[in-house]
Amino acid sequence: MSRQLNMDTLRQNFWKEEYLREKMFRCEWHRKYGSTVKAKQKAKAAARLPLALPTLHPKAPLSPPPAPKAVPSKTPGPPLETPIQSEMYPVLPATRALLYEGLSHDFQGRYRYLNTRKLDVPEMRYLFPITTNFIYGWQLGPPVKQELVSCKTCRIESFFRKNGAFALLDPRDLAL
Structure with a gap:
């Protein structure tokens, strides 16, 4: 050009x-x-550089403090506060150990810990229902399997299909 x-x-x-x-x-x-x-x-x-965590060396055990001299106090101290109780039951040590083994990326560590905790029913994890959704199934127990009853004149064994949708009844079944 x-x-x-x-x-x-x-x-x-x-x-x-x-x-x-x-x-x-x-x-x-x-x-x-x-x-x-x-x-x-x-x-x-x-920010893109990987973080280098410092190496922690074990500390030497501290020597116990010397016993204080018995001096009667004239004024009473403030009352000790009771520790705040958690909403959850403490985790079993074996389950807690899963938290520190491996990486979540490899389906270990936190991933395995959370999946193990998920298998427990809420009554085993919490002291009381935390949310209103917990109230609806609190302490219902395991689901009860109901047996399907079939009759000689019916051509189906249940009102539900295997995929959960309603099955339509055959009109011949309705005329008894």
Whole structure:
């Protein structure tokens, strides 16, 4: 493709001014915002780096404090507060140990712990119903399997299909 030859001095000066003006705008923007953009880029790059956790060394056991001298106190101290009781029963140590074994990504660790806790009924996990939804099934016990009764004149054994939808009765079954 060939260059346009219809460039006169007026047009050349226009493009020269446009180029210089754009260059000045870029320099001005870089002077105003360049440092903040670089700081943001450094922060993003630092966020992508993996975190290195410090190594914890076992601490030496502390020696027991010396026994205080028996001095009768003249004023009684403030009453000790009772510890706040949790809403949940404590977790079994074997179940809690699952939490610290492996990674959730490999279906271990927290993943296995939560799936194990999910198998317990709410009555075994909580002291009392926490939400109103808990009230609807609280202490109902295991579901009771009902036997299906079929009669000689009926052609179906249940009102429900295997997938849970209603089965339509045969009109011949209704006329007894």
